[in-house]
Amino acid sequence: MLDDGTRTQLVVTYHEARELLTGAGFSRAIASAERGVRGPALDLSITEMDPPRHTRIRKLLSRSYGARNVERLRPRIEAIAGALIDRLEAAGPPADLIARFSAPLTFAAQSELLGIPEPHRERLRRWSVARSGQPGSSEAAGAAEVELHRGVCEVLTELRRAPGAGLYDRLIGACDHDHEINDEELHGIAASMLFDGHFLAATQIANCALYLLERPELLVVVRRRPELVEPVVEELLRLCPAVNHSMSRVAVHDLELGGASIPAGTTLTASLPAANRDGGTFARPAELELDREVPPHLTFGRGIHYCLGAHLARIEIRAALLILLERLPGLHLATPPRQLQPFLTQGACGTRELPVAW
Secondary structure: OOOOOOOOEEEOOHHHHHHHHHOOOEEHHHHHHOOOOOOOOHHHOHHHOOOOHHHHHHHHHHHHHOHHHHHOOHHHHHHHHHHHHHHHHHHOOOEEHHHHHHHHHHHHHHHHHHOOOHHHHHHHHHHHHHHHOOOOOHHHHHHHHHHHHHHHHHHHHHHHHOOOOOHHHHHHHHHHOOOOOOHHHHHHHHHHOOOOHHHHHHHHHHHHHHHHHOOHHHHHHHHHOHHHHHHHHHHHHHHOOOEOEOOOEEEOOOEEEOOEEEOOOOEEEEEHHHHHOOOOOOOOOOOOOOOOOOOOOOOOOOHHHOOOOHHHHHHHHHHHHHHHHHHOOOOEEOOOHHHOOEEEOOOEEEEOOOEEEO
């Protein structure tokens, strides 16, 4: 059963999960419409759409989230990570690596890509966290989304007077000059860009760091050979994803999945941690191996709803781990692992805090 009470069939094997994520016989829009209270931007999030509407909006957004454009942000992201480490060093240990490092890093990176002026960022961050941090309370999340939407509308008004160079400016151009979207779509899409991507990226950094901190011998190897960070990150995305279940889909007609008959109208969800550790697909699925030559993990999804921010997230995670290893020698957990406070919701899994010292 999903957080909102919807009954669902859970897909746990790799190939069936991939088929669910890529299959044309499943609708995300129908599943989304069955949810509870909806804020003013949810209908305009590409995660809630089916083609052809999804195709039109994603094409517009992909111009900014493409690898070439995101790569141009790498130096800025690395500089932000460095400034955050400076503050950690100045304050001294211990510190919560999530609150003091990964969360501000990923929100700042998202803000840079969107082109949000600095004075607006903290207020939008609070509403964005409130919207995605209300498990089981669709009313509270909807109320937070209203405030987030209002704040984004104010940002767009300011950018119309004094343009910048981020995705929001491109969306304004698509509305005011190219007429690819209307004003309602402009505001809703812009607000939806602040839903939970930065939260999941921050959680993923923490999950990766925790895995390494619990294995000091691996931490030493990666510190000595920073070129291993890229394959290590890919394996950690598979082993300890911040995303728990995929977005649910509804079968639009009778079909088969994994040899099972699925009647039209059935809601299905994939367990991404289970699919990523499917022993029928991955040899030694619980082990970190840097030379795997198998199908890619499903942490960022597959198909038309493949995570729009996947490349940005990879840059954030790699930059975070590299600078932590470089600047904080002797980095270790400041509390026994059993005292950490893990959380598990339909959409995410991680730890609420990650106290570290160095």
